[in-house]
Amino acid sequence: MAALDWSQCPAVESIPGKVSGAWVLKGMRMPVSIIFENLKAGANIDDIMEWFEGLDREQVEAVIEFAARSLDIAPSSPVTR
Structure with a gap:
């Protein structure tokens, strides 16, 4: 998989x-990777x-959405609101 330019x-x-120095959500200490690890494990945004x-x-x-656009793929399911 291609590396994303998180900058x-x-x-x-x-x-x-x-x-x-990991990529984290702005103003927080939450690594971006945690979001994707949880999604991969079956979690949703809620x-x-x-x-x-x-x-x-x-x-x-x-x-x-940035990751999906950067990889030129459509998310597999709509973003849960």
């Missing part, structure tokens, strides 16, 4: 010394929002 996604940031306090739904949706 082009306005919903995330990478700061040296913050979560070892589950992720419930399990991880303080998340911003728009940020989570923006990360998923």
